[in-house]
Amino acid sequence: xxxxxxxxxxxxEVREYRRNRSVIYGMAILPLxxxxxxxxxxLRVSTEASGGLAHEHVLLYxxxxxxxxxxxVAAYAVAGERQQGTLEPALTTPIRGEEFLIGKALAALxxxxxxxxxxxxxxxxxxxxxxxxxxxxxxxxxxxxLAQLLFTPxxxxxxxxxxxxxxTRSSDVRVAQQLGVLASLPPVFITVMIALNVIEPTPALAxxxxxxxxxxxxxxxxxxxxxxxxxxxxxxxx
Amino acid sequence: xxxxxxxxxxxxxGRSGPAxxxxxxxxxxxxxxxxxxxxxxxxxxxxxxxxxxxxxxxxTTVRTLGTLLAPTSGSATVAGLPLAPENAxxxxxxxxxxxxxxxxxxxxxxxxxxxxxxxxYEVPHPRDRxxxxxxxxxxxxxxxxxxxxxxKGLRQRVALARALLSDPEVLFLxxxxxxxxxxxxxxxxxxxxGLRKQGVTIFLTTHRLEEAERLCDxxxxxxxxxxxxxxxxxLRDQLFAKSITVRTLNPLADPGKVFAGLKGVDSWHMxxxxxxxxxxxxxxxxxxxxxxxxxxEAGADVLSxxxxxxxxxxxxxxxxxxxxxxxxxxx
Numbered sequence: 001x002x003x004x005x006x007x008x009x010x011x012x013e014v015r016e017y018r019r020n021r022s023v024i025y026g027m028a029i030l031p032l033x034x035x036x037x038x039x040x041x042x043l044r045v046s047t048e049a050s051g052g053l054a055h056e057h058v059l060l061y062x063x064x065x066x067x068x069x070x071x072x073v074a075a076y077a078v079a080g081e082r083q084q085g086t087l088e089p090a091l092t093t094p095i096r097g098e099e100f101l102i103g104k105a106l107a108a109l110x111x112x113x114x115x116x117x118x119x120x121x122x123x124x125x126x127x128x129x130x131x132x133x134x135x136x137x138x139x140x141x142x143x144x145x146l147a148q149l150l151f152t153p154x155x156x157x158x159x160x161x162x163x164x165x166x167x168t169r170s171s172d173v174r175v176a177q178q179l180g181v182l183a184s185l186p187p188v189f190i191t192v193m194i195a196l197n198v199i200e201p202t203p204a205l206a207x208x209x210x211x212x213x214x215x216x217x218x219x220x221x222x223x224x225x226x227x228x229x230x231x232x233x234x235x236x237x238x
Numbered sequence: 239x240x241x242x243x244x245x246x247x248x249x250x251x252g253r254s255g256p257a258x259x260x261x262x263x264x265x266x267x268x269x270x271x272x273x274x275x276x277x278x279x280x281x282x283x284x285x286x287x288x289x290x291x292x293x294x295x296x297x298t299t300v301r302t303l304g305t306l307l308a309p310t311s312g313s314a315t316v317a318g319l320p321l322a323p324e325n326a327x328x329x330x331x332x333x334x335x336x337x338x339x340x341x342x343x344x345x346x347x348x349x350x351x352x353x354x355x356x357x358x359y360e361v362p363h364p365r366d367r368x369x370x371x372x373x374x375x376x377x378x379x380x381x382x383x384x385x386x387x388x389x390k391g392l393r394q395r396v397a398l399a400r401a402l403l404s405d406p407e408v409l410f411l412x413x414x415x416x417x418x419x420x421x422x423x424x425x426x427x428x429x430x431x432g433l434r435k436q437g438v439t440i441f442l443t444t445h446r447l448e449e450a451e452r453l454c455d456x457x458x459x460x461x462x463x464x465x466x467x468x469x470x471x472x473l474r475d476q477l478f479a480k481s482i483t484v485r486t487l488n489p490l491a492d493p494g495k496v497f498a499g500l501k502g503v504d505s506w507h508m509x510x511x512x513x514x515x516x517x518x519x520x521x522x523x524x525x526x527x528x529x530x531x532x533x534x535e536a537g538a539d540v541l542s543x544x545x546x547x548x549x550x551x552x553x554x555x556x557x558x559x560x561x562x563x564x565x566x567x568x569x
Binding site: 002004005007008009011012015016019020084085086087088089090091092093094095096230231234235 | 267298301304305306307308327328330331334335337339340341342343344345346350353354355357358359360397400404
C-alpha cells in the first residue's frame with residue numbers, strides 16, 4: 001500500500017470539492033438544517049420548561065450531519081470519475097484498488113468529520129452563551145456529548161462505504177447520491193427515535209449500536225473492495 | 239520540440255527481449271468477440287501502428303495489454319513481464335496509456351493534474367518531471383491554467399504530457415492527434431519521433447493512415463482478428479503487384495504491340511479515363527527503361543513513365559473491403 005498514491009487521490013479530491021459549488025453548497029446547507037431547527041427549539045425553551053429537555057436528547061439530532069453529509073462527496077467518488085471520463089486514466093496507473101478507495105474514502109470522511117464536529121461545537125457554544133443556564137444544563141447531557149463524539153466517525157464511516165459502494169455500481173452521480181441518502185436513512189431513523197425517547201437510550205444500547213457500527217464499517221470496506229472491479233468499471237459489463 | 243523531448247533521459251538498454259510479445263490473445267464479452275487470436279511481437283524502441291475500423295477491438299486490445307481487462311485466452315508479455323494479475327501493478331508502472339479522451343480533471347490546473355499522476359506513478363523529483371513533460375508538449379506557459387479552460391487540442395497535449403511523466407518503457411497512444419489542428423498534430427509527430435530515438439516503444443492506435451505510414455516502423459491491421467502485419471512497404475508489396483504508369487500525349491495506335499513481350503512486363507491495361515497505361519511489372523528498374531525504348535521506337539510522345547505507388551490507405555481499404563465482402567457473402 002502506497003501512502004503517496006493515497007495522498008494523491010485525497011489531495012486531488014479535496015481540490016476538486018473546493019472548486020465544485022454544488023458540493024460546497026450541499027455540504028454547507030445540510031448541517032445547517034440539522035443545527036438550526038434544534039437550536040431554535042432550545043433557545044425558545046423557557047427556564048421554567050427546561051426540565052422537559054432533560055428527557056429529550058436534542059444533541060442526538062446532530063448525528064444526522066455525519067450520517068448524511070458524506071453522501072454528497074462519497075457518491076461522486078467512482079460514478080463522478082466515470083461520468084467525466086477520468087476513471088480510466090487513473091486506473092491505468094500503478095494504483096491499487098484499495099489505495100484508490102482509501103484515498104476516496106478519506107477525502108469524503110475527513111471533511112465530513114470536520115464539518116460535523118465544527119457545527120456541533122458552534123451549536124454547543126451558542127446554547128451555552130444564549131440559552132438560560134438551566135436550559136443549557138438540560139441540553140448538555142454528558143452521555144449525549146459522549147455519544148456525539150464517538151458515534152460521529154462511526155456513522156460517517158458507514159455512510160462513506162455505503163455511498164462509495166453505490167457509486168461503484170452507478171453511472172450517474174445524482175442517482176448515486178439519491179440512493180446513498182436513502183441507504184443512510186436507517187441510522188438517522190434510529191437516532192431520531194432515540195432523540196424522541198421512543199427508544200430509550202441506555203449504556204447497553206450505546207455499546208450495542210457502537211459494536212454494530214464497527215462491524216458494519218468493516219463489512220462496508222470489504223464490500224466496497226469486492227465491488228471495485230477494474231474490468232467492470234472500464235468496460236461497463238456486469 | 240525535439241530539443242525539448244531530449245529533456246527526457248535516453249532509455250538505458252537494460253531489459254532484453256521484445257517490449258510486447260502477444261501469443262493467441264483473445265477477449266470476449268459474453269458472446270461478443272472483441273478480438274481474437276492476436277499474435278505479434280513488438281521490439282524495444284519500435285513505433286508500432288495498430289489500425290482498424292471502429293469496433294475492430296483496438297482499444298480493447300490496449301486495455302487488455304494495459305491490465306485493465308483480463309484476456310479470455312492466450313498470453314502476453316508486456317515490458318518484460320507476463321500479463322498476469324500478480325504483475326498488474328508492476329506492468330502499469332512500466333507502461334503509460336494515453337486514452338482517446340484526455341480524461342483530465344477539469345477543475346484542476348494543468349500542473350495539479352500532472353502532480354496527481356506523478357504521485358500515482360511515484361515519480362522521483364516530480365516537479366522536474368512535470369516541467370520536462372510540459373516543455374515536451376509546448377505547454378510550459380500554461381501550467382497554471384485550469385484544464386476546463388483549455389481547447390480540445392491543448393487538453394490532448396496535457397494528456398500526452400501526463401503519459402510521459404513516468405518515463406514509460408511502452409507508451410500506448412490511442413488516437414493521440416484526434417482533434418488536433420495540423421500544426422499541433424505535427425508537433426505530436428515530432429514528439430513521437432523524439433521518443434522513438436530515446437528507445438521508447440510506442441503502440442500507436444490511429445485512424446490517420448498517413449500518420450501511421452509516416453511514423454510507424456510496422457503496422458498491424460485489426461478487424462477483430464489480425465488481418466495483416468508488417469512494414470507499410472511490405473504490406474503494399476504483398477497486396478498490390480508492382481506497376482508502372484505510362485502517359486503519352488496521344489493514345490497509342492496499337493498498345494498491345496508496344497507492351498507485349500517487353501522485358502519485365504507481365505501484363506498491361508488502360509488506366510481508365512486518363513488515357514494512360516498501367517503495366518504490371520516484376521521489376522520496375524528493368525521494365526521502365528524497356529518501356530521507354532519501345533515507346534520511342536513506336537513514335538509515341540511520352541509525357542511520363544512513373545512507378546505506381548500504393549499508400550497504406552490502399553492496403554487498409556483493400557483488406558477492410560475484403561472483410562466486408564466476406565461478411566456479406568456469409569450473410
